[in-house]
Amino acid sequence: MNLDYAGLFHALRPETSLVVGALIILGLDLSIFRRHTPVERLNLALWIGALAVLAAAAHVWFAPEGPVFGGVLILDKLAMATRLGVLGLTLLTFGVASAAPAPRNPAEQVAIILFATTGFLLMAAAQQLLLAFLALELASLSLYVLAGFDKTRPESAEAALKYFLFGGMAAAFLLFGFSLIYGLTGSIELPQIAGQLFHVTLSPLLVVALVMVLVAFGFKAAAAPFHLWAPDVYEGAPTSSAALIASASKLAGFTLFARLFWREFGAVAGSVSSAHGEPGWLPAVAVIAAVSMLIGNFGALAQSNVRRLLAYSAIAHAGNLLLGVIAAGDAGPAPFYYYAATYGLATVGAFGVIAVAERAGPCQKITDLAGLHRRSPLLAGCLAVFVLSLAGIPPLAGFFGKFTVFSAALQMGGLAGPAGWLAMLAIALSALALYYYLVILKQALVAKPAPDAAPIAVPAIAKLALVLAAGLIVLFGVNPSLLLGLF
Amino acid sequence: MIHATLHAYVALSAALFAIGLLGVLIRRNTLVVFMCLELMLVASTLGLVAFSRFNGTDDGNVFVFFILTVAAAEVAVGLAIIVALFRKRQTIQVDELNTLKH
Numbered sequence: 216m217n218l219d220y221a222g223l224f225h226a227l228r229p230e231t232s233l234v235v236g237a238l239i240i241l242g243l244d245l246s247i248f249r250r251h252t253p254v255e256r257l258n259l260a261l262w263i264g265a266l267a268v269l270a271a272a273a274h275v276w277f278a279p280e281g282p283v284f285g286g287v288l289i290l291d292k293l294a295m296a297t298r299l300g301v302l303g304l305t306l307l308t309f310g311v312a313s314a315a316p317a318p319r320n321p322a323e324q325v326a327i328i329l330f331a332t333t334g335f336l337l338m339a340a341a342q343q344l345l346l347a348f349l350a351l352e353l354a355s356l357s358l359y360v361l362a363g364f365d366k367t368r369p370e371s372a373e374a375a376l377k378y379f380l381f382g383g384m385a386a387a388f389l390l391f392g393f394s395l396i397y398g399l400t401g402s403i404e405l406p407q408i409a410g411q412l413f414h415v416t417l418s419p420l421l422v423v424a425l426v427m428v429l430v431a432f433g434f435k436a437a438a439a440p441f442h443l444w445a446p447d448v449y450e451g452a453p454t455s456s457a458a459l460i461a462s463a464s465k466l467a468g469f470t471l472f473a474r475l476f477w478r479e480f481g482a483v484a485g486s487v488s489s490a491h492g493e494p495g496w497l498p499a500v501a502v503i504a505a506v507s508m509l510i511g512n513f514g515a516l517a518q519s520n521v522r523r524l525l526a527y528s529a530i531a532h533a534g535n536l537l538l539g540v541i542a543a544g545d546a547g548p549a550p551f552y553y554y555a556a557t558y559g560l561a562t563v564g565a566f567g568v569i570a571v572a573e574r575a576g577p578c579q580k581i582t583d584l585a586g587l588h589r590r591s592p593l594l595a596g597c598l599a600v601f602v603l604s605l606a607g608i609p610p611l612a613g614f615f616g617k618f619t620v621f622s623a624a625l626q627m628g629g630l631a632g633p634a635g636w637l638a639m640l641a642i643a644l645s646a647l648a649l650y651y652y653l654v655i656l657k658q659a660l661v662a663k664p665a666p667d668a669a670p671i672a673v674p675a676i677a678k679l680a681l682v683l684a685a686g687l688i689v690l691f692g693v694n695p696s697l698l699l700g701l702f
Numbered sequence: 703m704i705h706a707t708l709h710a711y712v713a714l715s716a717a718l719f720a721i722g723l724l725g726v727l728i729r730r731n732t733l734v735v736f737m738c739l740e741l742m743l744v745a746s747t748l749g750l751v752a753f754s755r756f757n758g759t760d761d762g763n764v765f766v767f768f769i770l771t772v773a774a775a776e777v778a779v780g781l782a783i784i785v786a787l788f789r790k791r792q793t794i795q796v797d798e799l800n801t802l803k804h
Contacts, residue, residue, distance in 0.1 A: 387742035
């Protein structure tokens with residue numbers, strides 16, 4: 216194994232920028248800015264954090280492609296695209312955080328967001344089981360803390376505990392699966408594992424390992440039937456944390472999932488393109504995808520809380536994303552990457568609108584958004600873009616995301632196999648989903664505001680972040696090759 | 703001296719994992735659930751060490767060092783969350799954590 220430490224340091228410059236940025240934030244907050252107000256400390260931390268993220272993005276952009284440190288990390292096009300996407304979504308999350316009321320420990324919040332982002336970046340490039348596990352845990356542990364960051368509300372702590380217990384169980388499943396894979400193949404490097412698995416038939420032990428890893432990713436991605444934590448966490452966590460959990464974490468998680476399964480278990484994928492598919496992990500993923508779409512969409516219909524509605528919509532979108540992962544074997548990672556990145560943009564934006572609306576009063580029920588067009592036309596306009604993109608209305612990015620994923624799935628074998636049937640189910644359920652998205656928009660754009668509802672003032676940075684997110688959704692929707700050109 | 707076979711180690715590891723999972727699913731006290739989670743992690747650790755010995759590579763042993771570190775970090779975060787919750791709710795029973803419902 217070629218151990219090139221200089222090359223490793225070179226390749227890890229984005230992560231280094233983020234960690235150094237986080238340490239500078241913590242140091243300054245403890246020394247010079249200790250006596251300032253929480254709002255000033257939050258703004259300073261956010262600006263330094265944004266600089267660190269931009270520096271990391273520049274390093275990602277100029278990084279050379281290829282394996283690093285004997286193949287522990289792989290810097291390919293998918294890794295670069297995911298890293299840029301994650302950094303962009305983190306930047307928008309900072310915009311959401313600036314709109315929310317400053318927590319008691321503002322610098323720690325920004326620093327932990329940066330640590331979580333470091334984990335996402337490593338997840339995007341990991342090509343070894345140990346690094347994949349460490350990256351996932353770095354991201355997850357940071358997200359547990361962020362979910363419980365609002366120490367004044369019991370709901371926040373409860374959300375954090377539920378997230379922690381489910382996430383901890385997922386980590387244990389993942390690790391047990393990894394230990395079995397290591398036992399079966401004698402290696403923890405994905406290329407070598409893949410080489411070993413070519414000679415192995417689908418033994419019971421391998422099936423157990425696959426199921427364990429699949430369950431773990433089901434938990435992390437909030438795919439049904441492992442989705443139970445998602446609505447509670449989205450409802451209870453502080454808005455900026457929910458935005459990060461729903462967007463950047465999804466993108467990095469699905470990239471890791473696709474890489475792990477296609478690179479490592481490609482030999483035992485099975486087939487879902489014809490009715491008599493071969494056994495493997497693809498049929499299992501197809502079942503999880505179908506259940507997620509059904510539970511997500513039908514669950515969302517019954518919601519009166521806007522955050523829980525977004526959570527059920529996230530479960531439905533996770534089903535579509537799994538379909539994209541299934542199609543990635545033939546069509547490459549571009550379709551599901553495009554879907555995950557633009558879905559992340561729309562979700563961060565929706566949570567950003569909620570965060571700003573919360574400045575004027577609680578914003579949990581859908582009816583709390585009533586008359587948003589009178590109280591702040593800008594917010595209502597941005598919310599319309601985000602929600603319509605989630606629903607998949609052209610010309611917004613959400614439409615093209617669905618189009619590219621579904622057409623990739625249909626090309627796998629037409630309507631002759633489960634992949635095609637799944638695509639048809641997804642299209643039918645997208646029509647159903649339009650209903651609950653329009654319920655949100657009806658409140659925001661048509662309903663009259665409550666008599667005591669005051670106009671909402673949008674802070675400048677939040678305004679910038681929301682307009683940027685909405686603009687990017689329109690831009691990527693009109694010109695998808697801007698994102699697809701990364702591949 | 704009796705040498706245990708690989709099968710014995712894997713069976714023990716699977717049994718520990720199953721006991722941990724059962725505990726997570728049926729126990730109602732958050733702290734006990736938390737201990738069972740740790741048991742599940744330790745089960746994988748045992749498997750990795752055994753496989754490392756019988757595969758003749760060191761990767762599994764190195765993996766274990768990192769798992770122990772991660773488990774320690776997980777304990778820190780988990781206990782902090784439980785303390786924060788107890789301060790607000792005065793309970794750590796899973797059944798009574800039902801503020802968040804639709």
